[in-house]
Amino acid sequence: MILIDSHCHLDKICNKEKKNSLNNILLESKKKNVKYILNVSTSLKNFDKMKIFLKNKKNIFYSCGIHPFYYEKNIKTKEIEYRSKSKNVIAIGEIGLDYSKHNKINKKNQKKMFIKQIKISKKLKKPIIVHTRNSIEDTIQILKNSKINKYGGIIHSFNETNLKYLQKIIDLNFYISISGIVTFKNASKLRKIIEYIPLNKILIETDSPYLSPEPYRGKKNKPSNLYYIAKCISKIRKIEFYKFSEIVKENFETLFNIKIK
Template identity: 45%
Template sequence: MFLIDTHCHINHLNNNSQSPELDSVLKQAYNKNVKLFLSISTSIQDFYHLYKYTYQYKNILLSCGLHPNYTHTNNDLEVMKLLAKNDKVIAIGETGLDFYRNKKTKKIQKKLFEYHIYISNKINKPIIIHNRQADNEIFSILKSNKNKLCSGIIHSFTGNIDLARKLLDIGFYISFSGIITFKKSNDLRSILRFIPLNRLCIETDSPYLSPEPYRGINNQPYLLYYIAKNIQEYLKIDFLEFTHILNKNFFKLFKINKEIHKIINKISYKNDI
């Protein structure tokens, strides 16, 4: 059984002269049995770069979305609607709200978020949500659009148990990143016991949020193994069983057919997929 990185920015790992090449990134990941990746886009330009960077790799799937922290045009919205129909795209996002960096754009962010919900519903692909200091607003928008929701996931969850319950009640999945491994994340780890295993996902969010004991270095997908081990040990569940549950959740949420298993089984460290 292999691990799935459900949220990474794999094209951002190669953004300077000292960054690793993609083959090297994947080889390290394969050595830790991380063999399937959902790489997230944050703008139209980012999507084009991501697609060109990864199109030959059948085990790297994509999202298409416009991040709330960046400025986007009306034309970007129309282009996103078209790009989101691509077969390699399995999700819409990342989208959501971020009031940590800029509270002046609240109205713009909310409209953009609602547009992503509309596209997600229209093409029947789940939505990936970014949330920073916007718990109430995120849930309020989701609740008001409840009948329009396809399905979705909150990535890198850092909220409280009340928010987790509300999200679970409307059918969402919850994903944990390297933050869950931090020494000061005891409160966040305690929430794990309240999350049904069939709604749980894990991610690296690489190149950000490296887990313990690798904080301070550039995060890579192979470090997903340490996130998985940390959660598995905390929950006291068999590692292979835990991996099986995580994979089943991913396949169900993102509507992945069993053909992906054939692709994964063909992967070699020479990267000849």
């Protein structure tokens, strides 16, 4: 059985403590059948740091992009494009819009950077990983206007409970990645929405070190916890666990045009 964590920040999980060393985190993941990880960047500085930290570890893929929290006025898109050309960089992200009170970047600048990075995705023919918080309508409109659907991408940590938004995302040829939120006691509406996601459009993620699933909610998240997310969704969809893991693997392979052994 192979489980794939489609969104993780390994460099933010590991530290000098032996139990949280990179090798221990990866070994722990392997024991829970999490054998591949997509390590997602949030800024160019973060991307450069994680490449050095991970040292091209086997079974780890990368994305390169600037999160809406880290927009910089003088950033050159050529710097993103240059890093994204690397073979083991399989996606552009995480990029998108965040209209929460925690983000100090104005909406206009967020949209501008989002569109610029979508253009890189289209040029390099690599999918995008989309962060959207309190901004789903603008996110969908930008994706639609950009005609990104040929290469598609992921709406990461999907948490919308309105069926119309799910349908619009699916119509754009995007995948829906489900995080540990699905296991929360107050997530009954999200669990209901998951029943309507086409099986060929589902991916799963931990978003480690954030959003730990039950029974580890409140603790630092790890890729090994993907097991509990997969278990929860397979139960919701009434699919045998092994079969669900195969579906997710095939979806990951299709989106990123890679073959996983």
